[in-house]
Amino acid sequence: MDLIARLRDALPAEAILTDPDVTGAYAHDMASFCEAGTPAVVVLPRTVEQVQHVMRTATALRVPVVPQGARTGLSGAANASDGCIVLSLVKMDRIIEINPVDRIAVVEPGVVNAALSRAVNEHGLYYPPDPSSWEECSIGGNIGTASGGLCCVKYGVTAEYVLGLDVVLADGRLLTTGRRTAKGVAGYDLTRLFVGSEGSLGIVVRAVLALRPEPPQQLALAAEFPSTAAACDAVCEIMARGHAPSLLELMDRTSIRAVNAMAQMGLPDSTEALLLAAFDTPEPAADLAAVGALCEAAGATEVVPAETPAESDLLLQARRLTLTALERVKSATMIDDVCVPRSKLAAMLDGTAAIAEKYGLTIGVCAHAGDGNTHPTVCFDANDPDESRRARESFDEIMALGLELGGTITGEHGVGVLKKEWLARELGPVGLEMHRGIKAVFDPLGLLNPGKVF
Template structure:
């Protein structure tokens, strides 16, 4: 490792290489629980593409694993160190290179924070719609690596739908440009889509061309209370079957509602079994909300509260934004990420409640109901070995339930270390073999983020 550090220091600027164990340990893992992290050999902070290429060439020559990292807000262990690796932090490559309001394209480096890009686009009347919950700290490179989503995916889609092209450094240091910067283009295999969601196992993103959209304007929100998850699930189905495309449709179960009340004293109805939030933007938003209100009441809503203005809308949405912090106050959390067909949403939530009862655990569920993406949050005492074991078992049972309902083991958080076994079950032997062949084509030595995903 002495040769590795010496060569990296010789080829990178002062301050770009860190070997202090306290510093490297602080970067050794993301925010996932139940995921081990190894001891990295060195942490590097490249500032441009050529420095990234140098690091990858050095790693290839010395056969050293490389773990690319963004802000480490991930929840699957995808950014966790492996023993003896180079931690490649891309946070210093954080420039917005251009925003073109005619072609509606932003070109950015991977370390740009999602919220910073959103604000820069807004300044010229445009928007970058993907909005993960950690948007104030997560980076575009990390969003691309995990295929991140957010609250507004039901109308505006996920990260993959906005990535037009990528500059990627391969394991041997070669620079690959994928995709295009035109409104349409279908030349060749779609390597851009392949790289989105690959979690740094195929290459290191060093630049991204991203599609922007016209700014949608403020949302108006409606909150509907239900005395059963089944009624709330039926309302979600009715809203979508009626042809509506809300800008947001979120569902909170009773456990989450109580946790938010305890934390923020928001006065949410404690009797509710499910709280549904539906929002619309655009000129006809009040008419749409009125139609959804009628659909919710027909499905069995016990109360419906439409916001009168933007301030009231923000107050209602605050409850959803506080969901995770409120649940985290109750103990150690393991945050799941299972997406099911919308028609199976109620079955998923009821199944999770049964799992919680069976194992004597608290599990709160918040869902991007509009696209069936559920986030069960398993709460336990990490110091209690029995509770920890039950939490792990409940996690596996939730994964199995999602697949049984025709779903997928991750809608937006990625696979990382946490769900490798479950990805194999979802893909099947033929799919897994082909994905491993793709990995080998991009990274024949297997040095890029080894042990993740496959």
């Protein structure tokens, strides 16, 4: 085949996978119910030049290219299309530089998030973005989807840590964006344009990332509430009073029970909502005491501060297990990712409960409450066509509610295949036209991740 022969001109044999049994494993990410095609080939380049060769070949032969990281995404953005080249960046996994004076790291896209976190920790530094999949997901994937995590309420999302990029364009040329300085305003911010663009504008082959000094270990508390609304009141109060928690998470009753059922974590089964707050300040106990008092004022029935970092870790572990636990409730789940203004969080959760009731479904909610970012997870039986239909409808209704409350259809998971139809609704016609114009500048032939965002 011409495509494969051309790829072989500059890629070693082991970097080109064509066996359908093997390439099938690269067809999709972790999103449920997103279509995935059959790739013609999977390539695993190790150098920028090899990536350039792949893109030049794709352009010459007009073959679509689907860039891929660790495939832990939750929106199908990395799913293959029929006949495409899957361009997996996982073998480009070198940490090129860690510089404590400039507080930057220079990395290849395949570096695993946790590997980078640990490497910079050894220099007394901190790379905050921590998606739930941080032990597996890659920095390139994090950049592609502008990933968040638990730390965002204090430290922000991936976008805020990307200073500069090397990007291979659709035609194989290399573009360098941004800088390795703390500040810089020369030209348009192309760096941020690539962050969150889900592989639709170019292939990130190198990134300059900002680091922070490592904060003290965080200490957490858990507060039980008689309603999600009361827990949301506490969230608003905590933020309005100027506190800066390093984590502020909410689990509803369904989530709590699912976690207990799976892992016997001893969470309070009978409570309606559990709020987890943590501080990595010099005196976390004092901050926790203040926040605990605000929780009680908002109606918390019980406030349990962790005495040690180990106790805190256990609480966070429970929170991190939520999605996995909810996946066991029924045969299938659809995980939503609606972010609303913090002040609208209670309305979002009440509305979600009403939607669950209307459709007769179990919808468990965990939320990055401090950011107003909810993950309503619709649990359903995929073998029951009617329940599946209701699941899909409720999923859509949750997004509609988010937009109505001034929110966004995706806080951190991205659009991918899953929310493609909804993107136009959020962007509006003028926004959509500008997006398409930008896509055409970088990828005039429409070869990069076609059928996804744009």
